[in-house]
Amino acid sequence: MTKYAKMILEIVETSRSHITAEQIFDQLRRTCPGVVLATVYNNLNRLWQDGLIRKISVEGIPDRYDRIARHDHLVCKGCGRLVDVDLNDMTEQLQRQVGVPILSYDLKLVYWCEDCLAERNTENDSAGAP
Amino acid sequence: MTKYAKMILEIVETSRSHITAEQIFDQLRRTCPGVVLATVYNNLNRLWQDGLIRKISVEGIPDRYDRIARHDHLVCKGCGRLVDVDLNDMTEQLQRQVGVPILSYDLKLVYWCEDCLAERNTENDSAGAP
DNA sequence: TAATGTAATTAGAATGATTCTAAAACGGCG
DNA sequence: CGCCGTTTTAGAATCATTCTAATTACATTA
Incomplete structure (x- = not known):
């Protein structure tokens, strides 16, 4: 594992999750200009392919x-923001099913x-009012 | 619902699933040059926001x-290809948990x-042989 | 230590999916 | 018929990500 791979892994793991490549880049640049x-x-892809980090695609955002630690996500349909949520691990039951x-x-x-x-409600209120 | 919205919804629903915007475009162009x-x-986004179709983001592919009908997906880690799979509906239990x-x-x-x-195996075979 | 080969990094161009903008066309309604 | 909101068009623009080629760093062997 190379110097940058280590640092990037560290950044991903210690960040409050859901970080973009750009944000990682900004953070890394502070110590490695x-x-x-x-x-x-490159490193993110390598780490991802080696199963050391997760990559999360959400429609319309980077x-x-x-x-990697097991947890799931809530995704807001409006703004796309992700929130961590801890649900039971279902790997075994899913594997049995498929x-x-x-x-x-x-x-x-x-x-x-x-x-x-809230935003939708205010919109609907004003739109709905005659 | 406009003419194109209807046609695009029709295409998405009758396709064997997992169709890209480009493929929809090609298909639509046959009747609407x-x-x-x-x-x-435009229409895909509208249909998606109205909850009439699903949008699936997979890392690295369009x-x-x-x-919309309930079903889940297998995603290959290698090629990203999607396969339908029918698992039990877990909406209720998930909702209870969160x-x-x-x-x-x-x-x-x-x-x-x-x-x-198979590809990985042949690669490993040739790489592993001394 | 020098030589060598392999992998990592850089710089910057290229790609490609998706969105945006402005203008034109459409459709319903008064 | 003429007006107004919506939809469509055309094509430029954006922006995340990948690619290419050249350079550098690293590890290993001689």
Whole structure:
């Protein structure tokens, strides 16, 4: 594991999760001013392929990187923001159901966060009022 | 619902799932030669926001669109290909666990498809042989 | 230590999916 | 018919990510 790989892994694991490549780049640059965005992507991809970090794709926003430790996510349908949530590990039961070996699973629960819910309500109020 | 929205919804629902915007565009163009890719995206986004279709983001490949009817997906870690899988509906138990209203959930099981597994094996064989 | 090969990094261009903008066309309604 | 909001068009623009080629660092062997 190279110097940058180590540092990037460290950043992903200690961040409050759901960090973008750009944010990682900014953080890394504080201690390594010469580093380049491509290096960040290279290492993120390597770490991801080696199963050391998670990559989370959400529609319409840049990919997020996350610690590997088991946990799931709430995704707001309005703003796309992610929130951690700890649910029971379902790997075994899922594997039993599908009948092929499962490396991992990615579970996103779609909901409306408070902010977006409030926003929708005010919109509807003003629109609905005659 | 406009003409194009209807047609695009029809295409998404009758396709064998996991279709890209580009593929929808190609298919739509057969009957509507004048149509433009932006129109496809406009309508897909509207349909998605209205909850009439699903949008599936997988790392590194263009977004896929899918019928809304409940089902889950296997995603190959190697090639990213999606396969439908029917698992029990877990909406209720998930909602009970998280304690907030869940609109829907998106479950992807990560595995190695047969092709990628075979490819990895041959690679490892040749690499491992002295 | 020098030489060598392999992998990592850099710089910057290129790609490609998606969105945006402004203008034109459409459709319903008074 | 003429007006207004919505939809579509055309094409430029954006922006995350990848690619290419050149350079550098590292590890190993001679």
